[in-house]
Amino acid sequence: MATNYEDQHPNKAFGWAAHDSSGLLSPFPFSRRENGVDDVAVKILFCGVCHSDLHALKNEWGVTRYPLIPGHEVVGLVTKVGANVEKFKAGDRVGVGVIVGSCMKCEACNQDLENYCDKLIFTYNSVDWDGTNAFGGYSDSIVVHQRYVLRFPDNLPADKGAPLLCAGITVYSPMKYYGMTEPGKHLGVAGLGGLGHVAVKIGKAFGLKVTVISSSPGKEADAIDCLGADAFLPTSDPAKVQAAMGSIDYIIDTISAVHSLPLLLSLLKLNGKLVAVGLPNKPLDLPIFPLVLKRRLIGGSDFGGIKETEEMLEFCAKHGIAADVEVIKMDEINTALERLAKSDVKYRFVIDVANSVSPK
Template identity: 75%
Template structure:
């Protein structure tokens, strides 16, 4: 006989949820499933605040289902493991990123590309096979299949490392896939926010020359002196744009607002690559002439599989790469979301869940 919802989801949890497209979050009690044979139960200590959380809370992509508990940059400690779990034990430091399930059988899954599986389930705002909803990391605990849990490096701080579970893999994966790793090549990073500042650090660790492309001149000093970029280009300065035309091998476009692509394409050399990872709520205009005349490529990328995400964490730990964060308590999340909408954060909010009153 099928189990009742109360039997399937007996673990009481507390989180903060948006109830409608106003995006305002407030305390929300709910339940998690029982720890199964392949499951890991995690006490959440930190959760990064991604720009996609803001999009989702306000239903700016038109796919939000309320109530919605955001959060997919989750770090914590294991409190329970199922009898079939071999990868983790109680008290291990672990992370959970953007996805918590996939079919494990399709070509994508067999290639360690679970993030492209047609049955991939997001950490939040997705529906399980039993009809129940997935709730994210703005909460005190979570239960996840061991396959989708990541080992957190011992030398990586949990709070500043949390955003790497989304921001880190979002820029690392396209750099690896599109071959944007040749030492000495020139990488442009468009947008210096949560994704962009991590892209600068990873690019420099890979031996690339890195130029930050931004609309904000006031970010120049921090880009060069704090983050280690080699140069800074103000994208609203026509003279500087003209001088930089045809100088870059690759550009990672992290901008999540609607913006023109033509200026970025003009910066690329012959055979240059423009890879977009930001997700604006409206379509962008793609001019074809610069692509054809410069044999340039425009591509996209969506996080990475579990194997690659672990590789990214280990790479960042080896090179002492973390996110620059502002630590907040859970009851400060609405103010943080308002600031995030104005790009008023250097560079990622992280919720100190373990020390917050939920």
């Protein structure tokens, strides 16, 4: 006999969902599965708004499953744990990032790189353990296997710390893997948005000289005076770009729109490294001569695994790093997404879920 859906999903939940590529979100009641022996139930307090949410809502990558409840930068309180859960207890403050599942036995999983597992389960827009659509953090609660729940340091603010669960680890992981952490070296941060502004802070904590590379000259004061960057390079100024050629050791490219890779490559020194973490929705042109003639490297990186994400959270807590955020209520989300599409936010929207997501 087939299992009744209500028996599998007895926990009533509430969030905001989009139902088509307009991307408009509206109130949406649904159900979460009951806790299994390895599960942790979390009451969501805050959820960051990532540019990936916007891409997914509008089906710009062509893979969206509707209805869609976005959100993968979740901070909340544990409300219930399964019988096998020892790391967490009710009342603990925890985080849930980009993924909530993987195969747990492949080479990537065995190296604590669950984010590269071929069978990973994204926090939203994916197929959950029971074969149903996974719904994300724009909701009042979530149920997650204990492996993918993160300890959230006591001295990290929940609202400003939430974006670290995606933006923070997305820039921290490649900096560690590609050796972009040597004090005194010169780091370029291309793009000053949700990822870029955190990259500036992490780069400075590693002891790097940091230059922000941006097409928006108006961001110079923020980059230097507020975020602590050492320099600002406006790509709209050919003379300044020319003067900066061959001066940067590493560039972390956070830009999510179509942009010039040849320009960024020209800024790198001999043996320089350009690592892409932004996700444009169209291919970029990659010239080979600038790579070959200066032995430069271009690579990519996704967010990190669970172990590395907890390492990043501890690093940020130690160095006082958090995102610059604008906290909004859930019913302000559609306006916030319109502003995000225009880069009109400094530098991350965060939804006050606990005080604004409830059935009408």
